[in-house]
Amino acid sequence: MTAATVDRAASGARGDQPPVPDGAITITVKIMRFNPEVDSEPRWESFGVPALPTDRVLNLLHYIKWYLDGTLTFRRSCAHGICGSDAMQVNGVNRLACKVLVKDLMAGGGKHTTITVAPIKGLPVHKDLLVDMEPFMEAFRAVKPFLITYGNEPTRERVQSAADRERFDDTTKCILCACCTTSCPVFWNEGSYFGPAAIVNAHRFIFDSRDEGAQERLDILNDAEGVWRCRTTFNCTDACPRGIQVTKAIQEVKRALLFRR
Amino acid sequence: MQFHKYDVVIVGAGGAGMRAALAAATEAGHAPRTAVLTKLYPTRSHTGAAQGGMCAALANVEEDNWEWHTFDTIKGGDYLVDQDAAEIMAKEAIDAVLDLEKMGLPFNRTPEGRIDQRRFGGHTRNHGEAAVRRACYAADRTGHMILQTLYQNCVKHGIEFFNEFYVLDICLTETESGPVCTGAVAYELATGEIHVFQAKAVVFATGGFGKVFKTTSNAHTLTGDGMGIIFRKGLPLEDMEFYQFHPTGLAGLGILLTEGARGEGAILRNASGERFMERYAPTIKDLAPRDIVARSMALEVLEGRGAGPNKDYVLLDCTHLGAEVLETKLPDITEFARTYLAVDPVTEPVPVYPTAHYAMGGIPTNIHGEVLRDNDNVIPGLYAAGECACVSVHGANRLGTNSLLDINVFGRRAGLSAANYAANHELIDLPENPTTVVEEQVALLLSDHGRERVADIRTALQATMDANASVYRTEETLKQALHDVQALKDRYAHISVQDKGKRFNTDLLEAVELGFLLELAEILVVGALERKESRGGHAREDYPNRDDTNYMRHSMFYKQGDGLKSEIRLDYKPVTFTRYKPMERKY
Numbered sequence: 001m002t003a004a005t006v007d008r009a010a011s012g013a014r015g016d017q018p019p020v021p022d023g024a025i026t027i028t029v030k031i032m033r034f035n036p037e038v039d040s041e042p043r044w045e046s047f048g049v050p051a052l053p054t055d056r057v058l059n060l061l062h063y064i065k066w067y068l069d070g071t072l073t074f075r076r077s078c079a080h081g082i083c084g085s086d087a088m089q090v091n092g093v094n095r096l097a098c099k100v101l102v103k104d105l106m107a108g109g110g111k112h113t114t115i116t117v118a119p120i121k122g123l124p125v126h127k128d129l130l131v132d133m134e135p136f137m138e139a140f141r142a143v144k145p146f147l148i149t150y151g152n153e154p155t156r157e158r159v160q161s162a163a164d165r166e167r168f169d170d171t172t173k174c175i176l177c178a179c180c181t182t183s184c185p186v187f188w189n190e191g192s193y194f195g196p197a198a199i200v201n202a203h204r205f206i207f208d209s210r211d212e213g214a215q216e217r218l219d220i221l222n223d224a225e226g227v228w229r230c231r232t233t234f235n236c237t238d239a240c241p242r243g244i245q246v247t248k249a250i251q252e253v254k255r256a257l258l259f260r261r
Numbered sequence: 262m263q264f265h266k267y268d269v270v271i272v273g274a275g276g277a278g279m280r281a282a283l284a285a286a287t288e289a290g291h292a293p294r295t296a297v298l299t300k301l302y303p304t305r306s307h308t309g310a311a312q313g314g315m316c317a318a319l320a321n322v323e324e325d326n327w328e329w330h331t332f333d334t335i336k337g338g339d340y341l342v343d344q345d346a347a348e349i350m351a352k353e354a355i356d357a358v359l360d361l362e363k364m365g366l367p368f369n370r371t372p373e374g375r376i377d378q379r380r381f382g383g384h385t386r387n388h389g390e391a392a393v394r395r396a397c398y399a400a401d402r403t404g405h406m407i408l409q410t411l412y413q414n415c416v417k418h419g420i421e422f423f424n425e426f427y428v429l430d431i432c433l434t435e436t437e438s439g440p441v442c443t444g445a446v447a448y449e450l451a452t453g454e455i456h457v458f459q460a461k462a463v464v465f466a467t468g469g470f471g472k473v474f475k476t477t478s479n480a481h482t483l484t485g486d487g488m489g490i491i492f493r494k495g496l497p498l499e500d501m502e503f504y505q506f507h508p509t510g511l512a513g514l515g516i517l518l519t520e521g522a523r524g525e526g527a528i529l530r531n532a533s534g535e536r537f538m539e540r541y542a543p544t545i546k547d548l549a550p551r552d553i554v555a556r557s558m559a560l561e562v563l564e565g566r567g568a569g570p571n572k573d574y575v576l577l578d579c580t581h582l583g584a585e586v587l588e589t590k591l592p593d594i595t596e597f598a599r600t601y602l603a604v605d606p607v608t609e610p611v612p613v614y615p616t617a618h619y620a621m622g623g624i625p626t627n628i629h630g631e632v633l634r635d636n637d638n639v640i641p642g643l644y645a646a647g648e649c650a651c652v653s654v655h656g657a658n659r660l661g662t663n664s665l666l667d668i669n670v671f672g673r674r675a676g677l678s679a680a681n682y683a684a685n686h687e688l689i690d691l692p693e694n695p696t697t698v699v700e701e702q703v704a705l706l707l708s709d710h711g712r713e714r715v716a717d718i719r720t721a722l723q724a725t726m727d728a729n730a731s732v733y734r735t736e737e738t739l740k741q742a743l744h745d746v747q748a749l750k751d752r753y754a755h756i757s758v759q760d761k762g763k764r765f766n767t768d769l770l771e772a773v774e775l776g777f778l779l780e781l782a783e784i785l786v787v788g789a790l791e792r793k794e795s796r797g798g799h800a801r802e803d804y805p806n807r808d809d810t811n812y813m814r815h816s817m818f819y820k821q822g823d824g825l826k827s828e829i830r831l832d833y834k835p836v837t838f839t840r841y842k843p844m845e846r847k848y
Contacts, residue, residue, distance in 0.1 A: 018716075018717075018720070035762065035764065036764065037762050037763070037764050038762075054601075065767075065768070066714070066715070066716030067714070067716060069759070070715075070758065070759030070760050070768040071759060071760040071762070071768060073760075073765050073766075073767050074767075075302075075305075076481055077301060077305050077306075077307070077480040077481055077482045078305075078307060078309070078310050078480040078481075079480065079481060080310070080516045080597060080601070081597075081600070082309050082310045082405065082593075083301075083304075083305040083306070083307070083309055083310070083480065084304065084305065085301070085302070085305050099600060101600070101601075126451065126764070126765055127764050127765045130765055133302060137302075140416075141416050144417075145413050145416060146364075146365060146413040146414055146416060146417040147363075147364065147365030147413070153363050154363075156359060156375075157358075157359055157362040157363075157368075157375060157376050158362060158363070159373070159374035159375065160370055160374050161370065161374045162369075162370045162371075162372065162374070164374075165367060165368075165369065165370045168367070169367070172367050172399075172402075172406065172409075173402070173405075174409075175304070175309070175405070176304050205365075208365070208367070210365070211365075243596075
């Protein structure tokens, strides 16, 4: 990155700071800033933030927004890894800011640590850490991510064995945070690639015994922008905050295409 | 300013909003032009954080029937529940679950392949004999699965969403027969532009306001916007003093650990390892309703039996469940404990303490989801469902799982009502200058008129609410809270927003949200002060008993005049009874 760095460490930009808790250390949070209303290109800015080892990175971002610079912009909601709003690059790796703790990032237990935060890659940046999710959601919607059935519905529930239910359990965990897709080198280079998250959500239905739309989805994923673009780098699996075996799911979809299960 | 015209506008894209949208689009027999406006991106709503299950008397694993479910809901709500509404909810619960399954929801299954069910607090066999397996579930991610399934079906049916559109006002047009809802006004976060949505029917499904408290299971975005908008229009809010504290929040953090853990057999213990719920609820013990368990935990701590270095929490013991049950039926909460407290539930008990969780009160509606403007009359064209609404099916204390049920049953009803109303009515002219309120609000907050920081006021608000208006309340603590909230409203008048831009101004957004929080906190405290009894989630140390003679009635709060500091008028509404007479509440 060639962007200029501005240091605003604990300059007290917004008046008095709240009391620093016992045991806090000062963390330098270096953030990639970009506001198209005023910036011509992204720039780095650093803030000094008092933090406890148990703090989530999200807490640090909130501290900056609430006490140092109200213009810092990012999405967040649930703050415990369920809603998928706050995917970002933390020290160069895609993480949910609410699910990575300061202690997990402290190298060697040093007194002073720098944490680098940047927007997830491959989606247009709207402002600071907030990106345009539409291309990502479009790919999701394109794989028909819903149960497809034909004929009359049963009066009661559809019967599904526990084993059949287990078959697609892993891919039901997806929270559409985009950590996987925006960690994928193929997606960075060719934004037209569906990306891991869309394939994960196709997998969730292709392997659901109640579903009758597997063929339609497989045809979509057999497309030039489909599963064959995957180069099995495993970035997606490493990035998934829900622990989904993303690469494995993609491989299973590839096999289903080869053998038309 | 941009102008849009729809038949039905739904505000909120959580469970209730999307269920309403699907009902309008697929069940009404015609397809009204429908738009869903949401402050967040779809699937970010806090429905996704619900864990344990959704109750319905399917009787898939043991004998059950919806009448028992009705009774449990009414007794669980300490008899403040409107009994006709509870009966509808319990009866329609069965189809609500089956509908979700047909939409694709991956429920856990029994060995026979049917929807599996587990125990949950306050849900019993035959009017309190023993805990019953009634909660249909998908591991401890039932809310996540409901949110995803509903969104998937919205994609399937091409529902139109306006993402990151923050609704800040509704349009009420005066007619000969009274006010009629004619639209909503939204602030587009991406651009700062104001949008007017003219509509025949508007459905509010905007969620709760847990962020008035510091320790809460609620998302940062749950700031009671919808309730605040309705209240500022001079329309009533109901039963706002009843706020639920979920017993098992991760100690110090408030992150939810599902009651489903206790449904699977986990046990609450104090510092000496005693299973203390045996003393407070001898029959169903750890599966007593949430208000009772939360108070029991608070008492253990107050009386010096808390665990930990500061004796300020109790322990949720899951160690006897075994790794297999934890990994397959409770995987998310197992991970939360590991991630946020570095505690492994497989081998150690988890520190827990009550966390602010759910508003029983809200925008008063009838069983069709129509919003009331007083005890007897509705606002034509205006509907509400989910946590922001008060039907009232939860009374003074909601039973676990009944919120996921509420959003599905009454979300559907509100969507259908709105669609049917839209089919039979013409668009009515908007009031003059529909954007004035929002434009002035935004301009004022962005102007230079003080140096108060949003975060300072919000932190002070949450501190006083935690200290003075949570599990136990007294005249003294509530008066302190009222004094503090009113002083914070004064400070709010001098608030400073640092970001003056138009693009994704979340600094401005937080300032607007804080205004709603202050408004709702005051209503909660005023209601709690006036209700000199203990009932359900409202526990007054100075009035420890339920007083049916004076307080068997819903509270109705009205805003008197304009401005954040206007007076609150308190009125009352009778509770609807069908066949259940109030009894002493024992478990």
